[in-house]
Amino acid sequence: MNEEQLDALIKRPKIELHTHIEGMAPPAFIRGLAQEKNVDLSKIFREDGSYDYRDFVHFLSVYEAATSVLTGPEEFARLTSAVLEQAAANDVVYIESFISPDFCGGSDLTAWKEYLHAIQDAAAVAERDLGITLRGIATPIRHFGPEKAKPAALCAAETAGEFITGLGMGGDENQGQQRDFAYSFDMAREAGLHLTTHAGEWRGPQEVREAVEDLGVSRIGHGVRASEDLAVVDMLIERDITLEVCPGSNVFLGVYDSLDKHPIEKLRDRGVKVTVSTDDPPFFHTTMRKEYADLARVFGWDGEIFDQIDKNAVDAAFCDADTKARIR
Numbered sequence: 001m002n003e004e005q006l007d008a009l010i011k012r013p014k015i016e017l018h019t020h021i022e023g024m025a026p027p028a029f030i031r032g033l034a035q036e037k038n039v040d041l042s043k044i045f046r047e048d049g050s051y052d053y054r055d056f057v058h059f060l061s062v063y064e065a066a067t068s069v070l071t072g073p074e075e076f077a078r079l080t081s082a083v084l085e086q087a088a089a090n091d092v093v094y095i096e097s098f099i100s101p102d103f104c105g106g107s108d109l110t111a112w113k114e115y116l117h118a119i120q121d122a123a124a125v126a127e128r129d130l131g132i133t134l135r136g137i138a139t140p141i142r143h144f145g146p147e148k149a150k151p152a153a154l155c156a157a158e159t160a161g162e163f164i165t166g167l168g169m170g171g172d173e174n175q176g177q178q179r180d181f182a183y184s185f186d187m188a189r190e191a192g193l194h195l196t197t198h199a200g201e202w203r204g205p206q207e208v209r210e211a212v213e214d215l216g217v218s219r220i221g222h223g224v225r226a227s228e229d230l231a232v233v234d235m236l237i238e239r240d241i242t243l244e245v246c247p248g249s250n251v252f253l254g255v256y257d258s259l260d261k262h263p264i265e266k267l268r269d270r271g272v273k274v275t276v277s278t279d280d281p282p283f284f285h286t287t288m289r290k291e292y293a294d295l296a297r298v299f300g301w302d303g304e305i306f307d308q309i310d311k312n313a314v315d316a317a318f319c320d321a322d323t324k325a326r327i328r
């Protein structure tokens with residue numbers, strides 16, 4: 001592939017299914033808010049201005065420290081504008097983002113609705129000006145525990161509709177079990193929400209099986225460690241489960257030493273529906289253009305393979321049929 005072809009490949013319109021709205025916050029944006037509010041966040045930044053953390057658990061605490069300056073709907077509106085501008089600059093035309101009721105008013109329904117209004121107003125401006133569509137997946141945080149997930153899921157259920165289209169779960173996969181959250185996922189399913197959960201990022205294939213069997217999700221956040229058990233891989237194929245794969249995130253956090261050791265190609269080759277996302281792009285020094293460029297370089301992915309990846313993403317997107325028809 002020559003330079004021109006590679007350039008066209010990485011600048012194609014993209015669909016992104018797995019991002020965390022707070023995790024997309026540019027470090028300068030968070031630093032600016034901290035200064036405005038007189039909060040000392042110097043510990044979470046390196047000298048070069050990037051986020052500073054040692055490992056996954058420390059990443060989660062730095063993430064929560066950064067999120068602590070997003071204290072109201074207005075901050076989330078500004079955040080939404082900033083992150084959609086970044087995504088649109090990477091040719092993303094449709095993006096789904098995890099939005100946590102815990103970080104948006106402490107899972108209080110009245111507050112949650114105010115945050116959602118502010119986020120949706122900012123998203124409408126970005127859709128008009130930049131041609132990018134945002135949908136939200138309400139997201140309990142696993143290490144906050146199953147009891148805290150219930151009011152978060154209730155917020156999701158009460159606001160299910162055109163914008164909040166799903167329930168997801170992020171946070172520390174090493175805490176508790178997927179089934180501990182079945183009550184919350186059942187509530188969301190009954191409200192008509194689509195379901196996804198982080199699984200198989202840190203724990204092995206059994207965690208992926210449990211996510212599917214105990215929570216009934218149709219997509220899995222990451223799911224890459226399913227690759228260690230072919231029976232689980234084949235279960236994903238049989239049940240038509242789509243993986244929200246975030247290769248750059250996995251390499252940066254040390255799940256895999258380098259992209260050439262990442263199982264995305266093996267999973268795709270066997271027939272699993274994989275998609276590509278950035279997760280928390282500034283935390284992992286990545287962008288959608290970089291993800292596409294790296295996959296083309298390391299695995300030789302060409303236009304035909306990216307067509308399939310994009311089709312997988314549209315098929316598995318949590319939006320309605322009209323929106324799918326528009327972005328396809």
Ligand code: ADE
Nearest residue numbers: 020023170171198279280
């Ligand atoms: N929250 C933000 N990023 C995450 C990740 N990669 N895994 C789990 N929870 C997260």
Ligand code: ZN
Nearest residue numbers: 020170221279
């Ligand atoms: Zn994630």
